[in-house]
Amino acid sequence: MELELRHLRTVRAIAEAGSLTKAATVLGVAQPALSAQLKRIERALGGALFERGRSGVRATALGELVLERTRIVLPAVTELQEEAVRFARCTGASTTIRLGGTHGPLLGALLDRLTGALPEVRVETRASWSERGLAELLGEGRLDFALAGTCGSAAPPAADRLAWHEIAMDPVFVMMPEGHPLAARAEIELVDLAAEDWACVPGDGCFGDCFTACCAAAGFTPHRLYETDVSSLVHLVQVGRAVGLCRATFPPTPGIVSRPLRGTPLAWRHLLGWHPVSQDADLARTVLAQARMAHAAVAARSSSYTEWLAKHPVS
Template sequence: MDLELRHLKTIRAIADAGSLTRAATAMGLAQPALSTQLKRIERALGGPLFFRGRNGVRPTALGELVLDRACVLLPAVRQLQEEAARFARAWEGMPRFRLGATHGPLLGGLVDRLEAAHPGVAVTTRTSWSEREIASLVLDGRVDFALVGTCGESPPPAADRLVWRCLAVDPVFVMLRRDHPLADRRVIELERLADESWADVPGDGCFADCFTAACTRAGFTPARVYETDLASYVHLVQVGRAVGLCRATFPPTPGVVTRPLAGTPLSWRHLIGWYPGSPAADVATSVVGQARAAHTEAAARSTTYTAWLADHPGFGTVSSTTV
């Protein structure tokens, strides 16, 4: 019998379970069937792989050797399968731009610029509130570029497997109803909002924890945070139920104003990522340039942000940054 990948998976499952009975249950097999299969594998490898005892099984010296090799081979084969799937879904014929993004200000601008620069080339989009889900779509070959954000200096998802470039660094502003008592201030101290309810959009990064920490430093704990979709978030601010946390590039919206927080306690990095071995890598430089231009255009639409940037040169669109 030739050793196959499924045999290594069986050995790994038995070692992880610590007993043939538990392994058989996890694999959906009868225990006698798994025991027979193990004996065939052991004959093929030349000796017993496990000591069997009243309390379960433990690897023999030969078993340890095989398990060490399996720990290398099984992940390598899984990576090979992922890469094959990516290339199977890769571009065919004319290029295309498949964009995955969290809900932010840059996706629409990037689509517009790519459509204008590459007429006739398909541009498609996928959105999710989860940065990790968007990154996994790139790893699976289902989108070509991930457009996400991270709080402060926190690393992007799949940082060891995707290439990431920073597009811009924005402060986090606060959104207020236009007739809010603090709406006329150029800058607002966070502690002045201690009695407010808050609205924000969901995400799976550390932003919620960073916001709570900033409030703690300002001497209060947020009374209530509504984590909701963008339309509901804006509505809650418009009707005065909450103040909102928003990126500085948030576009002008009827009934609300955006204002910077004193001391910039929260910031947001806009990032774009791709898989280095995919066809997307061949056009990544151009796409990064278009995305940075889209951010510059978005920032210019906010007079509040434009005025703030004049005094804070370390923020805004970046020219060249590797994450």
């Protein structure tokens, strides 16, 4: 594995937090995933970076060396990226909006709106399942805007360096085949799905842990949780192999119904992010307004979501 800037940021976050558990919360990842990443980083650098104890972690001699270099390298790279982006924009070199986004219909809807609202600007897109990866691209100046999200009120990635603005907060729905015994219900109790296998799309935030915690609160442990791409998720639901977790804006799909979970135990916050130093403020306001209109249009296409909104009006 080659060492990357994101690895240095991870090491810095662990040192500043003082424990893997606290660092995982700050970074928006599961603690086991952070532990595995740290082991890969340590293998790449040739030794342990932290000593683990009851009170947390403490940097080893090698860890102190890496942290010392990190304090120099990260600010220097950040300054270089910001200056380069500012220079490109000030000289009029950029007539392109580079837009990144995670899976879901919002990226396409925003692309459509921006193309109509800013016909003189070329919009390029990049899709990723990783919110952290999109944040890194924003920080490196390789994206101008990113559509991402967080589970409920969890902090977005790189919140100390990037500007994140809420587009909307959606409930998480459950997808099931039309012939499922519970498909006719207006709302589904989570515990009534205790015997099911589950499927969802991957992410590097806390959604999987939050889902498991919700199941535990309902009195059961999910049998399986498959992480798949969107097409595979749809297939698993259509053939009855699993029920799926989805955002309420998931588009209508043949053979599938989506239903809200009673009490809204899970929610997804849609966010638009950009770099506050390098991004033009007027353009950012325009893109954010278009993103909110795009979300409203996508939501209107889902009958189950519009019915839910009628019963749960947004304040």
